[in-house]
Amino acid sequence: MTGSFSPARNRFMPLRVIAGQLRGKKLVTVPGRETRPTADRTRESIFNILGTAVRHAHVLDLFAGTGAFGIEALSRGADFALFIENGQEALGVLNRNIQSCRLADRARVLCWDAAGNLKGLADGDRKFDLVFLDPPYGAGMIAPALRHLADSRCLALSPAGSPPLRQNACVVFDMCAMSRASDPPATCGLCALTRRRPLNGTHRHLSRLV
Numbered sequence: 171m172t173g174s175f176s177p178a179r180n181r182f183m184p185l186r187v188i189a190g191q192l193r194g195k196k197l198v199t200v201p202g203r204e205t206r207p208t209a210d211r212t213r214e215s216i217f218n219i220l221g222t223a224v225r226h227a228h229v230l231d232l233f234a235g236t237g238a239f240g241i242e243a244l245s246r247g248a249d250f251a252l253f254i255e256n257g258q259e260a261l262g263v264l265n266r267n268i269q270s271c272r273l274a275d276r277a278r279v280l281c282w283d284a285a286g287n288l289k290g291l292a293d294g295d296r297k298f299d300l301v302f303l304d305p306p307y308g309a310g311m312i313a314p315a316l317r318h319l320a321d322s323r324c325l326a327l328s329p330a331g332s333p334p335l336r337q338n339a340c341v342v343f344d345m346c347a348m349s350r351a352s353d354p355p356a357t358c359g360l361c362a363l364t365r366r367r368p369l370n371g372t373h374r375h376l377s378r379l380v
Contacts, residue, residue: 190245239302
C-alpha cells in the first residue's frame with residue numbers, strides 16, 4: 171500500500187488492523203506525503219466484498235508501503251503474503267509491522283520496482299490468489315503493473331466450481347489512481363472486471379483473471 175495520495179487517504183487517524191486474529195493492532199506508518207495508507211473504512215469495505223475469498227489465499231501486495239493490505243489479509247486467514255516495495259523508508263516500516271504482528275513465518279518482503287517489471291516472480295512456483303495493487307496516486311503505474319502481472323504468469327487459476335472471487339486470481343486496484351493516459355484494465359491482457367464500487371471517494375475494482 172504505497173501511498174496513493176488521494177482525497178480518500180486517511181491523513182490523520184492511526185492505521186490499524188480491522189478484523190481477524192490481529193484485530194485492533196496498530197501499524198506504523200511512513201512519515202511524509204509520498205506514502206499515504208488507504209483509509210481504514212475503505213480497506214474494510216474491500217475486505218467485506220472479498221469475504222471468505224481471503225481465507226487460505228496466497229496474497230501479493232504490490233507497492234506495499236506499510237503492508238496494511240497484506241497484513242489485513244493474513245489477519246483474516248490468508249496463508250501467505252508477499253510484499254513488494256522499493257522505497258527504503260517504507261521497507262523499514264513494512265518489516266517493522268510484520269515483525270510487530272509476528273507474521274514473519276507467513277510473510278516475505280521483496281525489494282523490487284513493480285512499475286518496471288515483475289520478472290522476479292516469473293520463475294517462482296508460488297501462484298497468487300489475491301493481489302492488492304496500490305501505487306502512488308496518479309503516477310500511471312497500474313496499467314504497466316497489470317501487464318507485468320500477466321507476463322509473470324504468477325496468478326492462480328482455480329478449478330471450475332470454486333466459490334465466487336476464488337475461481338481465478340482476484341486483483342484489487344483503484345481506478346482513480348490511474349492516469350488519464352493509462353490503458354483501461356480490459357486492454358492490459360489480464361483482467362475481466364467483476365465488480366466496480368465507489369468506496370469513500372475511490373472507484374475500487376475487483377477484477378478476476380480471464
